[in-house]
Amino acid sequence: MTEQQPPIPSVPANSPEENEQLNLRVLLAEDYAPTLAMSARALRRKGCTVFEAKNGQLALDQLKANPGGYDIVISDYNMPGKNGIELLTEIRNDDRLKNLPMLIVTGNTIQDGIDIDIKALGGTFLSKPYERKDYFAAIRRTVQGSAS
Template sequence: MHTILVVDDFASIRQVVAETLQRHGFKTEQASDGQDALDKLKGGALQVDLILSDFNMPNMDGLGLLRAVKGDPKLKKHPFILLTSEQDTEKKRLAKEAGLDAWIQKPYKIESFIGMISYTINKK
């Protein structure tokens, strides 16, 4: 069973996304922002198969987390998806350059969301 780290500063959104993933056979872990996620990942106790992060968050945003993950030799193998309502093409370009695997626009259709998650995990 694959484990996904869900990163979002809104607990209610984290919970909805986590429950959706769990209903489709995934295990989930949660982090409240990029810094929280990075601390958990670097702590070594957390084993995840994919990072699913919001873009706009306090402390460390999704792009900052993406750059930190892809810049760390121990973490860079983790596939990374941004799940966001952000539509700025410049931000999308910067994320792609930083090593982003996929960008999922909110709101999303469950089938395509789960399909993208599965595809991204299985292509590694």
């Protein structure tokens, strides 16, 4: 079953979050089409180049075809084929991809232990629902954390 997600809320015009550009090459893995479209649109407004994948396996195929082509992978946790943790595991096991920053967005609760699994694999996570400013802050944290 595909989990449905709320839309990303708007940030007031002229706020620092609204004006700051990210300018990243993002591989966005999401099986729920409305969320994929909203997330891609929000990222493009931040100056990002967005490459879309409708599930974890398609994301992995894109990564292997162009291993240096992305600055970050943002993935839903619950997807058919490969879920977010399975995708993260594949990335960490590939020498060409192992240092790629990855953010997993999940509606599952922290009690499920998903956060521990993601952190153990060197990824970061963001729980749904979230505000747009938190989404972009998590992206910045993920990219900056991999650079240190």
